[in-house]
Each structure stands twice: as C-alpha cells, then as structure tokens.
Amino acid sequence: MKATVSAAMITAPGSGQGKSMVTAALARLHRNAGRTVRVFKHGPDYLDPMVLEVASGQPVYQLHPWMTGEQECRWRLVEAAQDADLILVEGSMGLFDGDPSSADLAKLMGIPALPVIDARGMAQTFGALALGLASFDPDLPVRQVIANRIGSSRHGDMLRESLPEGIELLGAVPRSEAMNIPDRHLGLVQAGELGDLDQRLDAAAEVLTEAGLEGLPLPVTLEAEKPELPPQLLNGVRIAIARDAAFSFIYRANLDLLRAMGAELAFFSPLADSELPEVDALWLPGGYPELHGATLASNKPMLEAIRNHYKASKPMLAECGGLMACVEELMDHDGQTHKLLGLMPGRASMAGRLQALGLQSLNTDQGQLRGHTYHHSRLETEWQPLARTRKVAGTEAEPVYSHNGLVASYFHGYFPSAPELVAGIFRGQVIRPLTDKEPDHA
Known part of the structure; x- marks a missing residue:
C-alpha cells in the first residue's frame, strides 16, 4: 500500500528545546484550519501522546524501530496517510541520541527532520548549529529549522540571516506562556489533569500562526504491507x-x-x-x-x-x-x-x-x-x-x-x-x- 502526504519529524538538538509543545501547537494549528492531522511519538512515552491526542483530535501511537518493529512503523504511517493531510512525528531527546535515534526513524520512514532549536542567548551560532544537524548524517535531509523562544522580530531576522544555503527558517516562535505546559518528575502533567488544555493549545496554535508556521511540510511517499492479524488467543477472556x-x-x-x-x-x-x-x-x-x-x-x-x-x-x-x-x-x-x-x-x-x-x-x-x-x-x-x-x-x-x-x-x-x-x-x-x-x- 502506498500513500503521499505532508510529513515531518519534529526533533531538536537535545531535550528541553520545546519540541513537544511545538509539535502539539502545530497539530492544533492545522486541525483548527480544517485539516486531518495524525501525530506519532518516537520511542517509549505515555505523557506526550496524551497531550498530542487532545491537540490533534486523533489517536497517537508509538513508533520505534526496535520496540515496535520496523514493519509496524511503516504500516502505522501508511495507514494514517490514507486520510491524513499532515503527519507529524515527535522525536525523543536529541536528533541523533539513542539507538535507534529519531534520525534513524526518520531515515527508515523517508521523512525529513525538522529541528526545533531553542534560540535564547544565541545569534549567528544558530546557523552553525543548524548546519551541524544538517551535515552530521548526509542520508538525513534537514532542509528547514524552527527557532524557538526568540526575544524579538530582530532576533528572528538575525537567526534567519545566519543560516547557510540550503537551510530555511520555517518560523521563529517568540517566548510565550502559551507555549508552556506544567510538568513533574515523570514528564508532562497528564492531559486529563489540565482542565484548560484545549484553550492552552488554541493559544499556542495562535502563537505559531503569528510566527509564520501555517505552511505544510513537503509531501513524502510512504509504502508498507498490511500486517497479518494476531492469533485469537484471548477469545472469551x-x-x-x-x-x-x-x-x-x-x-x-x-x-x-x-x-x-x-x-x-x-x-x-x-x-x-x-x-x-x-x-x-x-x-x-x-x-x-x-x-x-x-x-x-x-x-x-x-x-x-x-x-x-x-x-x-x-x-x-x-x-x-x-x-x-x-x-x-x-x-x-x-x-x-x-x-x-x-x-x-x-x-x-x-x-x-x-x-x-x-x-x-x-x-x-x-x-x-x-x-x-x-x-x-x-x-x-x-x-x-x-x-x-x-x-x-x-x-x-x-x-x-x-x-x-x-x-x-x-x-x-x-x-x-x-x-x-x-x-x-x-x-x-x-x-x-x-x-x-x-x-x-x-
């Protein structure tokens, strides 16, 4: 089975860059625009998917070449692409961290990586960091980046000007309370504990709209075989x-x-x-x-x-x-x-x-x-x-x-x-x- 759909791996240089909230806000932005958005999470995680399900209004599944298996990773995306306008995969940790890493999953799926980079206290070094992420693995396309937590429009212009040829600034997200969700010792607070989560996500989506992030990622073609049904080992249980x-x-x-x-x-x-x-x-x-x-x-x-x-x-x-x-x-x-x-x-x-x-x-x-x-x-x-x-x-x-x-x-x-x-x-x-x-x- 084949399908073509706009898709991107939302990743970062490391944890704490804000990729989870950017992913959720992107999902809500495009959902509010009338699109069907499917979001997936790389690796073992329970808390981020709870928020991503509320943001997208669709079920969220894990993708991990070792834990879930490569065949299942491919099938989940192809199945979602049958009626989705946009597929987002939220990475884990930094782009190249872990084995298999978010980069490994992106290459396996044939989708580009879209790094979210926390730009606080950074100017031209932003371009160097983006270049490093784009050139570290020549088999992984990184054509766009998102600047997060910028201080002003002039700051965003400096970051854009620092980027080397071939890498585009997709958007520059300002510092905003709307882009924060409370967390605790195991990660984000559970979605069900936040009575105003929908309002928070709508506000975050508006921040991304003002940052110029309304555009869709480039389309990719996905292909996979439908898996066999599991044996009926729990009938009557x-x-x-x-x-x-x-x-x-x-x-x-x-x-x-x-x-x-x-x-x-x-x-x-x-x-x-x-x-x-x-x-x-x-x-x-x-x-x-x-x-x-x-x-x-x-x-x-x-x-x-x-x-x-x-x-x-x-x-x-x-x-x-x-x-x-x-x-x-x-x-x-x-x-x-x-x-x-x-x-x-x-x-x-x-x-x-x-x-x-x-x-x-x-x-x-x-x-x-x-x-x-x-x-x-x-x-x-x-x-x-x-x-x-x-x-x-x-x-x-x-x-x-x-x-x-x-x-x-x-x-x-x-x-x-x-x-x-x-x-x-x-x-x-x-x-x-x-x-x-x-x-x-x-």
Whole structure:
C-alpha cells in the first residue's frame, strides 16, 4: 500500500528545546484550519501522546524501530496517510541520541527532520548549529529549522540571516506562556489533569500562526504491507484494566492487540470505584499511585476486591505503578506511608532522583516482550524474581516477580512485540524465561 502526504519529524538538538509543545501547537494549528492531522511519538512515552491526542483530535501511537518493529512503523504511517493531510512525528531527546535515534526513524520512514532549536542567548551560532544537524548524517535531509523562544522580530531576522544555503527558517516562535505546559518528575502533567488544555493549545496554535508556521511540510511517499492479524488467543477472556489519574500509562497499541486477540476489556478506577467488573484477568498499568496514595489506601472496598481477585488465583499483571500498588506500603514524596494492597511483601518508596531508565526486553520461550523502564521509586521485597529483563540500553535489568497468577515488574511491555506471551500472562500461564545462554526471539 502506498500513500503521499505532508510529513515531518519534529526533533531538536537535545531535550528541553520545546519540541513537544511545538509539535502539539502545530497539530492544533492545522486541525483548527480544517485539516486531518495524525501525530506519532518516537520511542517509549505515555505523557506526550496524551497531550498530542487532545491537540490533534486523533489517536497517537508509538513508533520505534526496535520496540515496535520496523514493519509496524511503516504500516502505522501508511495507514494514517490514507486520510491524513499532515503527519507529524515527535522525536525523543536529541536528533541523533539513542539507538535507534529519531534520525534513524526518520531515515527508515523517508521523512525529513525538522529541528526545533531553542534560540535564547544565541545569534549567528544558530546557523552553525543548524548546519551541524544538517551535515552530521548526509542520508538525513534537514532542509528547514524552527527557532524557538526568540526575544524579538530582530532576533528572528538575525537567526534567519545566519543560516547557510540550503537551510530555511520555517518560523521563529517568540517566548510565550502559551507555549508552556506544567510538568513533574515523570514528564508532562497528564492531559486529563489540565482542565484548560484545549484553550492552552488554541493559544499556542495562535502563537505559531503569528510566527509564520501555517505552511505544510513537503509531501513524502510512504509504502508498507498490511500486517497479518494476531492469533485469537484471548477469545472469551474478559480483562479489567485500571484507568484513572493514578493508573494511566497505557499504549493504545496494547489495547488494540488485546481486542484483536479476542479479549473483552472493562475499565475501572481504583480511585473512585468500589468494586471490580466481573472479569477473568486484571491489569494494573503504570501511572502516579504516589500522588494518590491516601485516596487509594482509603478505598477499602476496592482494595478488598483486588485482593479477592488475587486470592482466587486469577491472572493479574502489575506494571511499574501497578507494582507499587501491590506492595504492603507505599511511601510518597512527602514521606507519608500508605497501606495498599499487600499482595507482595515489602514497600515501595519514592527516591529523590531517577532510579531506572532505558530500553529492556523480557525474553521467554513464548516470545521477546520489548519495552522500557523509567521510575523514581525503590522496591524492597523478600520475594525472589522469576526472571530479569535484559538491558538493551540504560540502567540495570528489572526483576520480574510471579506468584499465584500475579506478574509484577517495573518493566513496561509493548504487547504487540510478543502476542503469545501477553496472552499467556492474561490466561494465567507460567512464564518460562530464557537463560542468558539461550537465543533471543529477536
């Protein structure tokens, strides 16, 4: 299948340049102009896509040549291009950071990189930086750049004049409160917590309009084959999924896969609901339980319902924040301790700095589940892990605990990378990890 569409990889020289808000504002600008905009995010990220979905009014999926696979990256873009007027891919970190980097994804997809450069305190060096990004990899086209956080129109003119031949200034974005969204220790504040997010995005879109960013990127031609449907391994299985302000780190592709394998999904709130839906299995995804410890601890009927699910030996997956909810005690950032589910012995406590970060995989004879870890808390438990993830990049591998149908880890899995393993977890099958001496299912 082929499609031609305007597309760009919105990237930057590094983190903190403002690319997330520029991407969101561009999506809202073109949506307000009546265009269909599809946005994707490079790499593992839950928080940026929440904002990008509100900005574009369309679903947002992850693209990562290793985690999601090259074939899926190509198909997602081609599928979106069937009815989209514009495709934007928000990069991660700096353009060439990581393996695979945002540049690697842009080259794989055949789309140009469009760097956002924070120009505060910068004049002619802006041109040198743009030239460096454009010439570092001759296989990656960089024909335009965006200047962010300029101080005046004269400042924007200086930046434009500094650019070498072949690189155009697409727009110069002034410093504005409209281009800011609050953040916290794991990234942006969740979109659902910002009651005025639509107004913020409309204001940001107006800033970009005034900066001359109404034009569409150059069109590109995309091509991919439609993937095969996954096996129907979850027919008749009903899965309860926690989804609220405390548990919200869920990839859309994970939900799509569960449904495609035949599962029926029922969502509930551990914060607000008093009972579980009638289900066969349970998923506690990641999120911010540390911000809601008191509310979670005070919801006794829900705690008891989840405990009863566990006592019945029904399958249960707990990822990161879900794992934190499963221990006896959770100590939050303020040093307050909250009594939670107590399915696992021990406690989770928030640390003053990042404890783990990076791409990882869980390698089993049922498949290689690819994903990542990213957390600010520490776990103390007497349980011995059934397995450990394998580090691909970043910090040390994560333990994976399994007992009485519960599978718990700080590791976040991308379900489509290992459908058979995921189906086995939700059917209560025993995970059979590979040893280091056995080959990967790469």
